Amino acid sequence: MAGAEIHDALDVLIRLLMDEEAVEEVVILEHLPARLLEVLAELGVVTRKDETKWRCTVLLYPVVGVYVVSDRTRFIGEKFPDDVVYAAITGNTGRFLSIQPQDPGEDFLDLCCGSGVAALLAASRGAKRAWAADLGQRSVHFSDFNGRLNGLDQVIAVQGDLFEAVGEQTFDVIVAHPPYIPDGANKLLFRDGGEDGEQIFRRIVQGLPQYLKPGGRFYCVTTATDRENESLQDRVRGWLGEKGDDFDVFLVATEVGKRPATVLEAVVKAKGKLGKLGDRSELYERLKVTALFYGTVVIERVAKPRAVATARTLKAEKAAGEAVEWFRNWEKAAAQPSLSAALQRSRPKLAREMQLHVVHKPGESGLEPSEFTLKAKYPFVFTAVAEPWLAVLIGMCNGQMTTGQIYEQLLAQDVVEASLTFEDLCQVVRLLISNGFLELEQFPLPRREALVEALV
Ligand SMILES: C[S@@+](CC[C@H](N)C(=O)[O-])C[C@H]1O[C@@H](n2cnc3c(N)ncnc32)[C@H](O)[C@@H]1O
CATH class of the missing domain: 3.90.930.60 (Outer Surface Protein A; domain 3)
Structure with a gap:
């Protein structure tokens, strides 16, 4: 649509809301009532780009079978808002969406939800209650709006620091696409994962023994590190604490890098221009990082006593949730003492x-x-x-x-x-x-x- 001629009101709205483009006021008024433009401006949905043009402050698009409203993806020459509502059409969210389980269970939690897109998908796949939780009030507001926009009453949008948002509730499935870029200053809510980039991920894993029901599963797309004498899977198991023996830990990498800076740059590139990252080699040296993992972490709580599995693989870039689920199911079966007989x-x-x-x-x-x-x-x-x-x-x-x-x-x-x-x-x-x-x-x-x- 971008660049094409504007013929009617629908073209105007698509250009503004979907193409992230500015439209001349005279063109808008040719096709839309002046009062509608006023109302959109009053609601803050459109804003003046310059004296002659208007543009949208938000984006509307279809993704994974639902409509999503989020902030824009481009903030060229402008300050990136601290509490930006992360767009669900970025490459990283695409990877996160591609590993969402087909069976979201009855109680589903989308932690660090941004636009709430994973909760929307879970609700559309039959979750009875799909909680969308974020620290940013603006993201919570958009998740609530997106639930209504799609007529998905099962979406419950709540605000808080990770699990604080959901009180005593426990879940069949928890998913998260947390911030994971190392930045001690924690300036951007959607991006910064603390000094080593793993602080939010680590706190989520630490919360699983309390919030995941028996038989429940956790799916997370993140970047994390192997350290000298401690693989990522061992570190993750350690974070589960005393209850660690009740959980399987599976890592399905999309990318593994021996040279952290390179992978980090690739990850960031996929997300757009997010500011200068600088060289992380000093940090990785200090933390004794040996490799960087980017991909899916799945943690499953056993429903009844059985041997638990710890396994790791590298999947093809194009392989999605099916590969993750195959790996989880196979490794669970393979960890059982009955393997040889089978x-x-x-x-x-x-x-x-x-x-x-x-x-x-x-x-x-x-x-x-x-x-x-x-x-x-x-x-x-x-x-x-x-x-x-x-x-x-x-x-x-x-x-x-x-x-x-x-x-x-x-x-x-x-x-x-x-x-x-x-x-x-x-x-x-x-x-x-x-x-x-x-x-x-x-x-x-x-x-x-x-x-x-x-x-x-
Ligand atoms: C990379 S974005 C992902 C958004 C969305 N899940 C997606 O995939 O499009 C990370 C999200 O984590 C949220 N966040 C950051 N710190 C948080 C915290 N301590 N508790 C809850 N949410 C947090 C941010 O506001 C942001 O919406």
């Missing part, structure tokens, strides 16, 4: 998007296979150098033989040492499944086609 009967087969790269080198009898590299491309991204016996094992995973039969064949053909136990083999098969090289009938990996279908 694998014994299962018939592993090659994942559709795995590859085995073989380098042949001249040997006694001409060209001989000498180096094997496994590559998974979708939904998880992984490259691993493989021992020759692993290549033979993978070749046997044709969906016909059970893992038990494969084990017997490996031993019979002297492919593996006799000391390799069936348990050992199960752990190898487990890793090959976790990283997207093999799949089981009971746990089919999400396909690219399914994602395309979901988007159309």
